[in-house]
Amino acid sequence: MKFGRGAEKETEMDELPYVKSRSVSSLPCSELGDGSYGETPQAHWFHTLQVRRLRVHRGRSNSDPLGGKSFQQEFQWNTGLQFGTATSYLNLEKLGEGTYATVYKGISRINGHLVALKVIRTKTEEGVPFTAIREASLLKGLKHANIVLLHDIIHTRESLTFVFEYVQTDLAQYLTQHPGGLNPYNVRIFMFQLVRGLSYIHGHRILHRDLKPQNLLISYLGELKLADFGLARSKSIPCQTYSAEVVTLWYRPPDVLLGSTDYSTALDIWGAGCIFIEMLQGAPAFPGVADVFEQLQKIWAVLGVPTEENWPGVSQLPNYKPEWFLPCKPKQFRDVWKRLAQLPYKTEDLAMQMLLAIPRERISAQDALQHPYFNTLPTPLLQLRDTVSVFKVPGVRLEAEARDIFSPTRRIKSSLVPLAKCW
Amino acid sequence: MEVARTSQDRSQAADAAKGGVSQEIKTHFRVCRFIIETGVKLGMRSMPVSTACALYHKFFKTASLEVYEPYLVAMSSIYLAGKVEEQHLRTRDIINVCHRFFRPGTEPMELDGKFWELRDSVVQCELLILRQLNFQVAFEHPHKYLLHYLVSVRNLVNRHAWARAPIAETAWALLKDCYHGSICVRHPPQHLALAVLYLAVQSYGLEMPSGELEWWQALCDDISGKEIEDIMSELLKLYDMEAKCM
Structure with missing residues (x-):
């Protein structure tokens, strides 16, 4: 399975669609290994698709740098290859499968960078899925350190492949690997990056609409990147009403649960607030089941049942039910989520401002960046250019997680390692 | 077929x-x-x-x-x-x-x-x-700008004059007609919105307040009178063409 310089001719973009690409569809992937831990690294591992070695890397803590190993140098990259052609990428293993796309880990044969290849099937009755169209058209206009980077788009006859930068893990997995709540210092760094990313997309009049830990990618350094813009859309003034079925229930704000369709940037802020609590607490803020009403009950249990007095217009919303007038008083966040009680008040204050029931009262991403909660971070963070990572600022780095289940001091049998996604 | x-x-x-x-x-x-x-x-x-x-x-x-x-x-x-x-x-x-x-x-x-x-x-x-189109298919249309300009202009002019002339309807119709030709993709949305508003105001001879700046400069500061003229003449050519080819 070796490939060498010039083994594949470079293909013009126009001829390509009719060539069933070797690198995208015909290479076997992932089933090769089952993770034999602790192998010595091989210099040319990518020649022979040593998938098992990648599993070793993935199995480790994410707060550890990837061993700092450089994968190549001796290998001569094929400089004749171009962007936009399938032969320029080699796919290594399957990372996951969505409704309309399959995601593979891959490697660019142009520059040796790891990439994530999102292969979208287009041979369907409906043509290119609308989520794919929106994701590509929106991401093309976004260049920011906290937004996943779309490198390239490849067209072949059966499929369309989006080439993204490869990011090692996501927040959902990070939370699984560090149970019981994250280090509050790291939460602040993640939260700052999340709000920074939101501030950028909201500034470009784009809503993400589908925030959840699975969609926040985390690099080994701790860089957080918003991903999966399939449900995102450009927001323009004046707002039209959007389709109501969007955010995953747990991260959905009460106004949307109540059937409001004129939502705006406050929608993403609520989601970010829920993720904030989840990072601190180690458990979702409002874990409902599948039902909108149960989800609302979970929220009312903390915020109190809204009334026409404290939320004018609430009774006009489609899913509003008068029988909620059962007593359900607002509670202190620190009484509901115990970790907040152990932290300075400004943490709770930011959470409260993000998780306000009335959408227009929720803090904006722009204002949240200025919140005292972030005061302890180095001030140059606020002056960074869009494309510069927060970790470029001296003194910004992740601290060790208190409960790192992969840390050498708390060794667990490797069979217990949760492989939430296939690595 | x-x-x-x-x-x-x-x-x-x-x-x-x-x-x-x-x-x-x-x-x-x-x-x-x-x-x-x-x-x-x-x-x-x-x-x-x-x-x-x-x-x-x-x-x-x-x-x-x-x-x-x-x-x-x-x-x-x-x-x-x-x-x-x-x-x-x-x-x-x-x-x-x-x-x-x-x-x-x-x-x-x-x-x-x-x-x-x-x-x-x-x-x-x-x-x-x-x-x-290289996947660049999300456009910013001039409609929203026109709406904002209309609100601003309404506050600038005499209330009765505004009520007599259907400026909003005319400008809106002109804007829709822009899409018959490639002017709709050749000019920034703000400029298109301003040009159709200008044409509507001119057509009804609506009196606009005068000052140091032209009224339209207050709405959009990166357009010149020449550009407005150009867009208008392109649009008028489209109307001319309608007679010839429909």
Whole structure:
């Protein structure tokens, strides 16, 4: 399975669609290994698709740098290859499968960078899925350190492949690997990056609409990147009403649960607030089941049942039910989520401002960046250019997680390692 | 089904290649009229219709009429615009409405091989448009700017004068008509919005307050009087063309 310089001719973009690409569809992937831990690294591992070695890397803590190993140098990259052609990428293993796309880990044969290849099937009755169209058209206009980077788009006859930068893990997995709540210092760094990313997309009049830990990618350094813009859309003034079925229930704000369709940037802020609590607490803020009403009950249990007095217009919303007038008083966040009680008040204050029931009262991403909660971070963070990572600022780095289940001091049998996604 | 109807356009396109540019523009004018009419019949909102026209014009900015069938590109533009603007349309509805446009008074197409072929063409052509436009298919339209400018202008002028002249309706109609030609994709949305408002204000002879700045400079500071004139004259040419080619 070796490939060498010039083994594949470079293909013009126009001829390509009719060539069933070797690198995208015909290479076997992932089933090769089952993770034999602790192998010595091989210099040319990518020649022979040593998938098992990648599993070793993935199995480790994410707060550890990837061993700092450089994968190549001796290998001569094929400089004749171009962007936009399938032969320029080699796919290594399957990372996951969505409704309309399959995601593979891959490697660019142009520059040796790891990439994530999102292969979208287009041979369907409906043509290119609308989520794919929106994701590509929106991401093309976004260049920011906290937004996943779309490198390239490849067209072949059966499929369309989006080439993204490869990011090692996501927040959902990070939370699984560090149970019981994250280090509050790291939460602040993640939260700052999340709000920074939101501030950028909201500034470009784009809503993400589908925030959840699975969609926040985390690099080994701790860089957080918003991903999966399939449900995102450009927001323009004046707002039209959007389709109501969007955010995953747990991260959905009460106004949307109540059937409001004129939502705006406050929608993403609520989601970010829920993720904030989840990072601190180690458990979702409002874990409902599948039902909108149960989800609302979970929220009312903390915020109190809204009334026409404290939320004018609430009774006009489609899913509003008068029988909620059962007593359900607002509670202190620190009484509901115990970790907040152990932290300075400004943490709770930011959470409260993000998780306000009335959408227009929720803090904006722009204002949240200025919140005292972030005061302890180095001030140059606020002056960074869009494309510069927060970790470029001296003194910004992740601290060790208190409960790192992969840390050498708390060794667990490797069979217990949760492989939430296939690595 | 398009072939019969568009052989005229095709020969004109061939003519255009030899000399006159106007034949090509006439074809685009007719096809855009087709997109807008089809959009109305399909119950599309104005944003998806505008996006469909913009997609069509952007596509033919770099593609040749001799190579691509304009009505097929138009159908795929409508389909794609529905996805981009979240007003999803079914290919079958688009095909039926278009069939009725080309063959008025006939029965809908049979669901035979020809129908499926046509549907596959529409879906394939969608991908072609996406590639040609490099996936940049989310546009910022001038409508929202026009709305904001209208609110500002209403506050600048005499209340009675405003009530007598249908400025908003006229400007809105002018803006919609921009989409018959490629001006809709050649100018920034703010400039288009301002130019149609300017034309509407001029047409009704509405008196605007004068000061150090022209009234329109207060609304949009990166446009010159010359640019407004240019957009207006392009738009007026489109109206001139309507008489010649519909």
